[in-house]
Amino acid sequence: MVKIAVDTAGGDHGAGTTVYGTCLAMREDPELECLLFGEPKQIEDALPDFADTERIEIIAADEVITDDDDPLRAVRRKKDSTIVKGLKAVAEGEADAFVSAGSSGAIYAGGLFLIGKKPEITRPAAVSILPTVSENSPYYMLIDSGANITAKPEHLVEYARLGSRMAEQFLNNRNPRVGLLNIGSEPSKGNAFSKEVFQMLAAEDDLNFTGNVEPSVLLNSTHDIVLADGFTGNIMLKSVEGTAEILLNDLLNNVKKDEQLDEDAVQVIEKAVDARIKRYTNVDIGGGFILGINAPVVITHGAADEVMFKHSVEMAARLTNNSIFNDQQ
CATH class of the missing domain: 3.40.718.10 (Isopropylmalate Dehydrogenase)
Known part of the structure; x- marks a missing residue:
């Protein structure tokens, strides 16, 4: 089993997106377990009907590090934050990897400070x-x-x-x-x-x-x-x-204005363009990840939707199998 620590409070959309996206990843991977850090009531309310609660552990974290916080100072002072508690879970061997859509500066500083870096970096x-x-x-x-x-x-x-x-x-x-x-x-x-x-x-x-x-x-x-x-x-x-997003959306808008295309053709093109935008x-x-930290730390976009967050959790799980992390463990 692979266990992922998830910051449910990070990002623009909060637990509604992060919890759902995590559960989507778990539905496709029966070997995946997750520790969900955040406000327990919000996490419980966000769990979808298909969530396998036997593979989920909810851990209370009352503080949130925002983009307005000084990253390193926040990591040191907000010890009950979702980012700090999630990274500590990895550092202490309770989880294999960490995923967050929160403050990238705090995740980077916290990963370095709490998990540590590889000697060759x-x-x-x-x-x-x-x-x-x-x-x-x-x-x-x-x-x-x-x-x-x-x-x-x-x-x-x-x-x-x-x-x-x-x-x-x-x-x-x-x-x-x-x-x-x-x-x-x-x-x-x-x-x-x-x-x-x-x-x-x-x-x-x-x-x-x-x-x-x-x-x-x-x-x-x-x-x-x-x-x-x-x-x-x-x-x-x-x-x-x-x-890419601007040009593809501009293309899509022009396709929709083309009176020579019927509705079925527009829908086919719209689906294809939407796939390329994604x-x-x-x-x-x-998301992306930090190279040189002793365990996988994935940082995804603050505006990530459920699907993007799902793929970020999947990336974290995949990284746990990479030899550069296994060598450390």
């Missing part, structure tokens, strides 16, 4: 799983997608090493291709930081480093791992998600 990074247009290689890992605004070149080399080990199982690729996000593909492109990272990666014999990668080709499945500092990576992540805004894959 100096500063843990945020990993986002992003889609491509390829059926053979449908996803790639973006590292770092926002955890470290300022990074040193050696940090990205650490991410490449540990990320490659993880990608071998997570992406089912024995020799993951590693690229460095840059303004051009030539080795001479970029600022002093990116040039130094390039040279350091090129000197790593155990990495399948394929060079610089431009943002314009990211959807073409040219890489399995794309490295960036957290500032650049977060801007790219939000640009990809926002642009794919390119990460609804289908769930």
Whole structure:
């Protein structure tokens, strides 16, 4: 059995969404158990009729860390919060992984402070799983997608090493291709930081480093791992998600206005476009996770709906089987 600690209070929609999404994941995986942290009455009211309560434990947590809180200070002071109690459950071996749609800063700080980091990583990074247009290689890992605004070149080399080990199982690729996000593909492109990272990666014999990668080709499945500092990576992540949603919705609106299409045709197109929106805004894959923490910690969007939260719980369960966590345990 895999046991997931879930912050039910995090996110824009609260327990109604997080509890339902968790139960959806449990319905599809009979080997999944969950610890639900939050206000017990709210959790109980949110449990759907199909919930298997024998695999659910409700644990009271009276405090909530918000985005307005200072992350590290909140982790230290709000010890009865859903985030702190959930992360402690993982740290103390009561759960295998943690999932939250709450304050990403607090989850990152709490994961580092309470669970601890792997010795081969100096500063843990945020990993986002992003889609491509390829059926053979449908996803790639973006590292770092926002955890470290300022990074040193050696940090990205650490991410490449540990990320490659993880990608071998997570992406089912024995020799993951590693690229460095840059303004051009030539080795001479970029600022002093990116040039130094390039040279350091090129000197790593155990990495399948394929060079610089431009943002314009990211959807073409040219890489399995794309490295960036957290500032650049977060801007790219939000640009990809926002642009995809805007363009696909604009396409859908124009289809609906086309008087030459009958209602059945519009419904078929609408269903197809909606599926692509879910794919390119990460609804289908769930959240991201922290690379370098000693146990799986999944951070999903604050605006996540039930389906996205379900996939985030599934991601956490899947990560527990990855060798980089099993080695620690």
